Amino acid sequence: MKRNNRVRLLAVLGVLALVAAACGGTKKDSSSSTTTAKKTLSPGPGFDGTTIHVGVITPLTGPVAVIGNPLTSGTETWFKYINEEKGGIGGKYKVVVDKEDSQYKPDLGVQAYNKIKANEVVFAQLLGTPVTKAVLQQLRADQIVAAPASLDADWVRDKNLLPVGGPYEIQMINAADYLVNEGGFKGKTMCTMIQDDAYGQSGQRGVDFAAKDLGFTVKTTAKYAAGNPDFTAQIQQLKSSACEVVFLVGTPSDTAKLMGTAAQLQFVPQWVGQSPTWTGAFAKSPLAPYLQAHFMLAAEGTEWGDTSVKGMADMLDRIQKYTPSQQPDIYFVFGYYQARAVTALLEKAVELGDLSRAGVLAAVDKMQKTSFDGLTGDYEYGPPGTRNPPRQTTIYKVDPAKPGGLAKVKYEYTSASAKKYEFKSLP
């Protein structure tokens, strides 16, 4: 019993210490960030007083490594820039990126999370909807904030997650609106082809919303399991329905096979892919002529090398300095601007004077509109209930002559339908 009392006493003292620290933080909030940056922050998990550790859980090996590796390279390039040119977060705290391989498997993602969580201030990248969903409950229990490298709409209202970019639903709504109102596809037969899982459903939700709002119907939905060995049945299904537009939700490995099958079966609708359907290698493959004629991509930002967009010009400069061997890759760009959002969060936590987990979580609510200089739409952060993600989507066509194989058709297209879409909270 005495032992229990001692434990309780220690717990009470601990809580009092936290309250005192929090009060201190609040007090610092009123001072300028420069003043705060000069103060020494208390060490905590992942922060030794001088260095901030951020975790990255991503597929470094396996089929999705084609996304995970360039995305992580983007994250590292951004933090190299912050460390070298800005002196670190708040001008003084260098950032160290700790990478773990998830192979895109939720169980390995959870293992990786548990392995490094004690030594991380935040997770700067959790790649993929399945991995993020697997880790989410633990993030909540551990009071850790993570940035999901996935455009799932479920993340928008979650306090422990720091999403970037327009969610998949927005991509599909804007793409549908563009085709109907500007692309000359009004009255055409619309269909979808989706990966049969939560990721596929996100795109389907967007198309269904657009259908209701714009007054068209989705005639056929062909579904497939990721890694499907043959797409003849699905393509025949769409062909039999005389689909003239097909909204595609998948990953590059399946896109390659199904586009090859579509070309061979002389099925020539207007395909519109959600951003993760694409990889730059397609532009130099035998599929390129078919894709040039029949494929569009709904994604973020601008084409690689478009220096008229400030964010792209800055990024290319930094690539020259810190990652000169980097090839054009849309996933690199995602990792780069995602790290920028994480930096905004850490800067806010430093400004508030608290890099503890509770401090970073509190900083999430205090974040404001964050600009990405045109690499993706500006994100209105703040308390999760009031967050407003970007509503714009860039429509690309395939152009093998362009770096990365994509040329923008419509930069940051924002439809009235996309503005109406409401995001719900996860249970």
Next chain:
Amino acid sequence: MTDFLQLSFAGLALGALYALVALGFVIIYKATGVINFAQGGLVLLGGYLTYNVHHTWGVPFYLSIPVAMILCGMVGAAVERVVLRRMVGQPVFAVIMVTIGLLFVIEQVVTGTWGFNRLNMGDPWGIKKFTVGDVQLSVVNLWTIMLAALVMAGFFLFFRYSRLGVAMRATAFDQEAAIANGISARRVFALSWAIAGAVATLAGVMLASGGSGLSPEIEFVALLAFPAIILGGLDSPAGAVLGGVIIGLTQTLTAGYQPRYADWLGNGFSSVMPYVVMIVILLIRPYGLFGTKEVRRV
């Protein structure tokens, strides 16, 4: 009718692909009694070796395939010589675990050497096709079917008429008796791994051709081909081919017709159907369609 013919052609091509993978499994099992879980790794290695011979060494595509088959066959023989031979006489479970370990090693070597990016195989077939009536026959699928048929015929002639083939059959039938008759069991084991490597190369090339591109996930086809091997009979090349074709057709026709006529079975039933067929056939013929019935004294 067009739908049926189109789906049947696709199923036949998919089955031929499974057959090429399955033949690699069967040749090793027939000679050594080992189920080689590293076969998917050999498919992967064979595909990347072909890419390397063609793109890096500049060898014409059609010539790069036999060169890569020889190289992958040599790797297979080396693996047998260095690793598997030391496991002779060890528990089957231990040998299987070694082949699983080899799968991971090959995967790491391949991704460490060529990376994870999707590579263009550079095959001349691309998305070319023939049209017969209303049915589209893709060139890469026709090549896959033809190669599987050729390999099957080659296996038949090899086992029937060549001294090495007869030696392999004898070793598989009774190892001790074969050794007593002057047959080198070691040579037979090494040869079976070499042949498995060569056939795996063909599977790897066909998987990555026709616009699909070469990427590490092609190794997963070995898992998809597994029902074909079991269904046909683990030690029967003819069974591997027939099993492959049955599974390919089952999968494609189910994917084509189940959503229309039996949607209540749920999405993705086409990937379950091969296992349903496998279970049904194994209930009737426990050693597969052409497998050798094992007699045990109890």
